[in-house]
Amino acid sequence: MKNTGYKRLFKLTLTLMLSGCASNPVVKIDEPTQTIATIPEQAPDFQRQELIGTYANSLPVQKFIQHMVLEHHFSADYLNSLFAKAQRLDYVIRLESPQPYLGPKPTHPSPGSWTRYRKQFITEAHINNGLAFWGSNADAIQKASVTYGVDPEYIVAIIGVETFFGRNVGKTRILDALTTLAFDTQRRAKYFTTELENFLLMTREEGYEPLNPVGSWAGAMGLGQFMPSSFRSLAVDFNNDGHRNLWDQQDAIGSVAHYFSKNGWQNSKPVAEQIQGQGGEAIIELSAISGSEYWHVHHNFKVIKKYNNSDKYAMAVHQLAQAIKLRRL
Numbered sequence: 001m002k003n004t005g006y007k008r009l010f011k012l013t014l015t016l017m018l019s020g021c022a023s024n025p026v027v028k029i030d031e032p033t034q035t036i037a038t039i040p041e042q043a044p045d046f047q048r049q050e051l052i053g054t055y056a057n058s059l060p061v062q063k064f065i066q067h068m069v070l071e072h073h074f075s076a077d078y079l080n081s082l083f084a085k086a087q088r089l090d091y092v093i094r095l096e097s098p099q100p101y102l103g104p105k106p107t108h109p110s111p112g113s114w115t116r117y118r119k120q121f122i123t124e125a126h127i128n129n130g131l132a133f134w135g136s137n138a139d140a141i142q143k144a145s146v147t148y149g150v151d152p153e154y155i156v157a158i159i160g161v162e163t164f165f166g167r168n169v170g171k172t173r174i175l176d177a178l179t180t181l182a183f184d185t186q187r188r189a190k191y192f193t194t195e196l197e198n199f200l201l202m203t204r205e206e207g208y209e210p211l212n213p214v215g216s217w218a219g220a221m222g223l224g225q226f227m228p229s230s231f232r233s234l235a236v237d238f239n240n241d242g243h244r245n246l247w248d249q250q251d252a253i254g255s256v257a258h259y260f261s262k263n264g265w266q267n268s269k270p271v272a273e274q275i276q277g278q279g280g281e282a283i284i285e286l287s288a289i290s291g292s293e294y295w296h297v298h299h300n301f302k303v304i305k306k307y308n309n310s311d312k313y314a315m316a317v318h319q320l321a322q323a324i325k326l327r328r329l
Contacts, residue, residue, distance in 0.1 A: 049077040053084040060183050064193065072201060079200075082210055086179040089172070092217045096185045114286035114293065114312055121161050121316040122323060130156050130324040133165040133249075140238065140250045144257035149267040153328075154300075157321035158256050158307065162225040169222060169247065170215040174199060178219045178228075195219055198228035205232070206244055222246025224256045234259045263306040264299070271300045271318045284311050 055061040061083055068074045134141060134156050145152040163169050178199055181192035199219070203210045215221040219228065226235060226246055235244040238254025245251045272295045278285065286293045295315065304314040 049080045051080040087176045089180045092180045112289040115289045117312045127323050130160050140253045144254045148257040148261035150257045150260045150265050153321040153325040157317045159223050166223045172217050174213045195228050202228050223252035263303050265303050270298045272297045
């Protein structure tokens with residue numbers, strides 16, 4: 001009976017020990033446990049941070065986030081958190097989607113439209129500030145001109161027309177502008193979705209906090225007003241500090257020159273000359289208050305239009321460049 005008692009006691013003790021262990025999971029310490037960092041980001045159902053805020057219920061934004069995760073290996077959590085802070089901008093929607101003009105299609109430019117446009121940029125303030133900008137950045141402008149084969153006065157004039165030499169770079173947060181344009185407008189939604197993609201890639205490549213950059217309502221940035229795709233392909237680190245920064249004067253100067261060079265600028269070649277009367281090839285008409293102006297334009301004029309596809313814009317850049325150059329002599 002004594003042996004039997006010990007056997008019963010041993011069995012009871014063993015049973016209690018086994019039942020106690022069964023209530024806790026077994027961890028094999030010789031096998032590494034999976035951490036958050038090793039969970040595949042491309043898993044479509046892995047989103048610990050939910051998308052909240054203005055775009056919480058936007059299927060296009062959700063699809064865009066999934067695209068960025070699968071195509072560019074962004075963290076879904078990171079993008080959900082980022083777009084939770086994005087704001088829809090009503091004024092951007094209005095600017096991108098103006099009321100359509102329902103009247104008759106004009107056969108000629110509106111009377112005096114070139115004169116009114118010209119008055120915005122060919123001013124004493126633009127010329128004098130252009131001289132000051134050139135003077136304070138003379139070394140960088142000369143270096144950019146030589147490096148990329150671009151006449152220096154046109155580098156200066158582009159920055160003058162675009163942002164008044166850095167005074168008007170814009171105050172709209174780029175993330176908000178591009179998100180609104182990509183997902184709340186129709187006319188160029190595909191284009192702006194691509195620019196939003198490039199913006200996120202740009203911020204990752206350059207180490208920018210995506211909520212910080214500001215610019216135009218259309219998403220253009222810096223002294224030269226580059227869109228994100230142009231930034232990624234054409235911006236340069238001209239001051240050699242390891243970063244491309246279009247809000248920096250030297251980087252902006254080098255980047256504008258690089259932009260012109262890549263689009264085929266011909267150094268020291270003509271841009272445009274005013275002629276009497278119309279007719280012939282490469283002739284444009286600009287409507288001045290005093291009557292139509294006719295200009296013979298060359299290859300470099302078309303290069304300026306790569307920046308902004310407008311005859312009035314290109315002519316304003318040309319005339320401002322010549323005015324600043326003449327005053328500098």
